[in-house]
Amino acid sequence: xxxxxxxxxxxxxxxxxxxxxxxxxxxxxxxxxxxxxxxxxxxxxxxxxxxxxxxxxxxxxxxxxxxxxxxxxxxxxxxxxxxxxxxxxxxxxxxxxxxxxxxxxxxxxxxxxxxxxxxxxxxxxxxxxxxxxxxxxxxxxxxxxxxxxxxxxxxxxxxxxxxxxxxxxxxxxxxxxxxxxxxxxxxxxxxxxxxxxxxxxxxxxxxxxxxxxxxxxxxxxxxxxxxxxxxxxxxxxxxxxxxxxxxxxxxxxxxxxxxxxxxxx
Amino acid sequence: xxxxxxxxxxxxxxxxxxxxxxxxxxxxxxxxxxxxxxxxxxxxxxxxxxxxxxxxxxxxxxxxxxxxxxxxxxxxxxxxxxxxxxxxxxxxxxxxxxxxxxxxxxxxxxxxxxxxxxxxxxxxxxxxxxxxxxxxxxxxxxxxxxxxxxxxxxxxxxxxxxxxxxxxxxxxxxxxxxxxxxxxxxxxxxxxxxxxxxxxxxxxxxxxxxxxxxxxxxxxxxxxxxxxxxxxxxxxxxxxxxxxxxxxxxxxxxxxxxxxxxxxxxxxxxxxxxxxxxxxxxxxxxxxxxxxxxxxxxxxxxxxxxxxxxxxxxx
Numbered sequence: 001x002x003x004x005x006x007x008x009x010x011x012x013x014x015x016x017x018x019x020x021x022x023x024x025x026x027x028x029x030x031x032x033x034x035x036x037x038x039x040x041x042x043x044x045x046x047x048x049x050x051x052x053x054x055x056x057x058x059x060x061x062x063x064x065x066x067x068x069x070x071x072x073x074x075x076x077x078x079x080x081x082x083x084x085x086x087x088x089x090x091x092x093x094x095x096x097x098x099x100x101x102x103x104x105x106x107x108x109x110x111x112x113x114x115x116x117x118x119x120x121x122x123x124x125x126x127x128x129x130x131x132x133x134x135x136x137x138x139x140x141x142x143x144x145x146x147x148x149x150x151x152x153x154x155x156x157x158x159x160x161x162x163x164x165x166x167x168x169x170x171x172x173x174x175x176x177x178x179x180x181x182x183x184x185x186x187x188x189x190x191x192x193x194x195x196x197x198x199x200x201x202x203x204x205x206x207x208x209x210x211x212x213x214x215x216x217x218x219x220x221x222x223x224x225x226x227x228x229x230x231x232x233x234x235x236x237x238x239x240x241x242x243x244x245x246x247x248x249x250x251x252x253x254x255x256x257x258x259x260x261x262x263x264x265x
Numbered sequence: 266x267x268x269x270x271x272x273x274x275x276x277x278x279x280x281x282x283x284x285x286x287x288x289x290x291x292x293x294x295x296x297x298x299x300x301x302x303x304x305x306x307x308x309x310x311x312x313x314x315x316x317x318x319x320x321x322x323x324x325x326x327x328x329x330x331x332x333x334x335x336x337x338x339x340x341x342x343x344x345x346x347x348x349x350x351x352x353x354x355x356x357x358x359x360x361x362x363x364x365x366x367x368x369x370x371x372x373x374x375x376x377x378x379x380x381x382x383x384x385x386x387x388x389x390x391x392x393x394x395x396x397x398x399x400x401x402x403x404x405x406x407x408x409x410x411x412x413x414x415x416x417x418x419x420x421x422x423x424x425x426x427x428x429x430x431x432x433x434x435x436x437x438x439x440x441x442x443x444x445x446x447x448x449x450x451x452x453x454x455x456x457x458x459x460x461x462x463x464x465x466x467x468x469x470x471x472x473x474x475x476x477x478x479x480x481x482x483x484x485x486x487x488x489x490x491x492x493x494x495x496x497x498x499x500x501x502x503x504x505x506x507x508x509x510x511x512x513x514x515x516x517x518x519x520x521x522x523x524x525x526x527x528x529x530x531x532x533x534x535x536x537x538x539x540x541x542x543x544x545x546x547x548x549x550x551x552x553x554x555x556x557x558x559x560x561x562x563x564x565x566x567x568x569x570x571x572x573x574x575x576x577x578x579x580x
Contacts, residue, residue, distance in 0.1 A: 005279070005282055005283070005286070006282065008286070009282050009285065009286065012285075012286070012289055036566065037565065037566050040566035040567075041566070044566075044567065044569070047569060062566065074566055076568075077566045077567065077568050078566070080568050080569070081568060081569045084569045084571070085569075114568070117568055117571055120571050120573075121571055124571070124572075124573060124575060127575050128575055128576065152571060154573075155571045155572075155573045156573075158573035159573045159575075162573065162575045166575075180573075188570070190570055190572060191572075191573060194572070194573050194574050197574075201577075230574075230576070231574060234576075234577065
């Protein structure tokens with residue numbers, strides 16, 4: 001049985017441990033890394049509100065700081081983000097250059113997840129330009145790099161679906177898009193909507209207009225929630241095509257009019 | 266044998282625990298001693314008093330300063346039966362010899378915003394120094410609100426003068442409007458006269474006498490108007506002089522206030538900056554310490570989500 005002295009001693013030790021814990025401080029980042037993180041955060045905020053020019057400038061400043069202190073994860077993150085922002089601004093060559101810098105850098109050793117992201121972006125870029133074989137090649141590399149802690153499975157599957165659609169292989173497109181939808185349903189609404197759109201397009205090509213319409217409708221709801229004008233327009237056009245396929249020209253016309261009013265900004 | 270060993274070990278543990286507890290107690294007493302020294306409990310002081318009409322701005326514990334140095338603190342603020350306020354001040358004995366019996370206690374603010382302090386205004390050197398229970402005279406220094414009231418009081422007559430002048434100008438029966446009307450009339454008369462004079466010139470000297478008469482009349486009218494103006498102008502000049510005097514007084518007051526503030530404002534701004542910086546540092550420190558460190562996660566740079574959307578219609 002614990003006597004009073006022992007109890008108080010125990011309490012005193014507990015208090016001292018508590019005070020020691022209070023005094024513990026989190027490991028601090030140096031001022032330059034703080035600065036880079038600040039630039040990166042303001043860039044992300046600008047990107048989220050669609051202010052791509054500001055985002056570009058901020059990411060460039062973050063990259064300068066990260067390069068100065070050789071913050072390798074920071075450099076990879078900044079270059080990936082710069083590629084993405086340039087792509088959004090329609091500067092495909094600049095986006096490509098940033099991705100190449102990252103993928104062909106022999107001096108620094110980047111984590112695989114960054115390389116996987118870069119390879120996926122590169123594949124999508126090539127697909128946008130119509131280079132299906134190049135897109136397939138980089139997608140395979142991305143798939144090989146996408147191992148532990150890789151969250152790109154849904155994106156890679158959707159890119160496979162997009163490649164299949166380019167080759168008019170609706171069976172494969174539906175397979176990959178369905179897989180992407182299953183893996184991203186709750187985790188990544190952006191990719192879930194992409195998968196629904198690809199499925200809708202595949203169904204449309206197969207003449208399954210009712211299913212295509214339902215999928216486009218669901219994709220539209222998600223895209224509206226995410227606030228993505230270009231995709232909303234695409235969903236409306238898919239719905240219009242589906243109505244047209246069902247013989248409802250009036251509805252098709254209505255949806256095309258709705259789509260024509262959407263201006264991306 | 267084993268039991269003896271066990272008892273011995275227990276005794277050892279007990280001894281060690283006692284020593285540990287005594288050590289902790291000693292550390293606590295040392296800390297209390299340090300606090301007492303810091304709080305000035307161990308400093309010898311002389312109690313003096315002053316009486317104020319009200320306790321506004323006077324608080325227990327507020328600093329008492331002498332030529333900018335803290336020489337004591339307010340120990341007690343209490344109300345007397347005659348509804349005055351008695352303030353007890355403890356002065357450090359080291360500084361008592363510097364303060365004469367005829368010194369004054371003044372309640373001032375060291376900056377535009379912030380705590381008030383009691384400032385001891387030194388008396389003449391010849392007079393005997395304060396002793397225990399001495400009573401000093403008390404006065405209140407000007408604070409921001411009283412300065413603002415003073416400025417408002419100075420500006421009020423200026424504004425009323427300006428309003429009066431504006432009313433006078435706008436009043437159709439006022440001096441200025443009447444003068445303008447008369448001037449218009451004179452101008453009209455003169456124009457008519459000139460016309461008639463021209464006609465007369467054309468028709469010869471027949472109506473010269475009549476013109477002369479009208480000219481006389483016009484000149485009379487001009488004279489009358491000039492008389493009105495003579496009366497009105499001194500009045501206006503007088504009002505303008507009063508107004509200008511008021512403006513000059515207000516300007517000099519504002520200049521004096523600006524000069525007074527010129528010393529305090531930079532210090533105030535500097536102090537505010539330091540305060541904000543300190544608060545930021547403290548907040549940063551707190552954010553890095555347990556348990557707050559787990560509440561405030563450091564923002565990390567993130568990779569933007571890769572979007573597998575490929576725009577249609579492109580090759």
